[in-house]
Amino acid sequence: MLAIFSKRLLEKLESTERIVVFTGAGISAESGVPTFRGAEGLWNKFKPEELANFDAFLQNPELVWEWYKYRKTVMKTVEPNPGHRAIAEMERIFPSAIVVTQNIDNLHRRAGSSHVFELHGNIDRNYCIDCGQPHSNDEIFAQERAPRCLKCGGMVRPDVVWFGEMLPVDVWEESVKAVESAEIFLSVGTSGVVYPAASLPSMARRAGAFTVEINIEPTDLSGSFSECIPGKAGDILPQLLPLCPQRSQ
Ligand code: OAD
Ligand code: ZN
Numbered sequence: 001m002l003a004i005f006s007k008r009l010l011e012k013l014e015s016t017e018r019i020v021v022f023t024g025a026g027i028s029a030e031s032g033v034p035t036f037r038g039a040e041g042l043w044n045k046f047k048p049e050e051l052a053n054f055d056a057f058l059q060n061p062e063l064v065w066e067w068y069k070y071r072k073t074v075m076k077t078v079e080p081n082p083g084h085r086a087i088a089e090m091e092r093i094f095p096s097a098i099v100v101t102q103n104i105d106n107l108h109r110r111a112g113s114s115h116v117f118e119l120h121g122n123i124d125r126n127y128c129i130d131c132g133q134p135h136s137n138d139e140i141f142a143q144e145r146a147p148r149c150l151k152c153g154g155m156v157r158p159d160v161v162w163f164g165e166m167l168p169v170d171v172w173e174e175s176v177k178a179v180e181s182a183e184i185f186l187s188v189g190t191s192g193v194v195y196p197a198a199s200l201p202s203m204a205r206r207a208g209a210f211t212v213e214i215n216i217e218p219t220d221l222s223g224s225f226s227e228c229i230p231g232k233a234g235d236i237l238p239q240l241l242p243l244c245p246q247r248s249q
Contacts, residue, residue, distance in 0.1 A: 003239045012210045013244050019094045020182040021087050023101045026189020030081040030234040037191050053163045056205050059147035068158045070120035080111035086241045093244045098178045102197050117175045119197050121160035121169050130154030158193035185209040188233050192221035
């Protein structure tokens with residue numbers, strides 16, 4: 001569908017150097033990664049309290065690992081979509097463009113984005129809860145049951161943020177810094193209900209950024225953006241890209 005962009009947004013793009021793109025599960029939906037909420041969302045089929053928190057992991061590591069091995073397998077088979085690629089290409093126009101993502105699927109990096117802050121971790125990484133030793137996915141899949149640390153025998157967990165856990169402090173602080181100095185802030189494919197990540201759009205606006213939401217439906221946060229563009233990320237972003245100023249390098 002042909003997207004219509006406001007004059008204000010196009011003017012902002014002309015005069016901007018610093019852009020932050022904030023993403024959620026919706027950006028990866030067109031790659032075939034299920035979102036969390038909505039009719040087809042993961043949290044309708046699985047209970048977060050049984051799968052995505054540390055106590056659940058300690059109580060039933062086999063179940064939690066079955067779920068994460070399944071998700072790792074899904075993520076391996078998917079590819080970045082035109083939305084991820086358009087964001088990666090923005091770096092040619094805005095070299096300091098930063099992606100702050102809630103996604104753990106690694107698709108922004110695979111699409112070519114080089115400044116990616118992963119607020120909720122990365123499904124390709126794992127570590128021992130006792131000694132911290134990192135473990136590759138190959139080391140995880142080589143073990144049939146819930147994997148054990150190859151160094152100390154402790155329990156290994158995926159390097160993702162679970163409910164009730166803190167976000168990685170350095171990643172969060174870097175993200176806040178980027179958001180507070182952003183001139184344009186694009187929020188793409190997130191329901192904006194999981195905090196503290198969901199506080200970033202209003203933080204950007206308060207700090208003076210022009211904030212835009214791209215989503216297939218209105219969200220809890222829609223009213224707080226400078227403007228909202230309805231539609232699919234993989235449809236809207238590739239149309240926005242050629243309208244960004246084509247600066248000589
Ligand atoms: P959600 O599943 O809550 O929201 C996905 C959003 O994407 C919804 O607002 C959809 O309308 C929108 N959407 C779906 N398809 C789209 C498309 N093709 N283009 C644009 N938008 C689309 O996912 P998140 O907001 O990412 O946390 O969820 C936030 C956090 O909740 C996740 O990071 C995860 C989860 O619990 C942790 O695991 C800590
Ligand atoms: Zn260990």
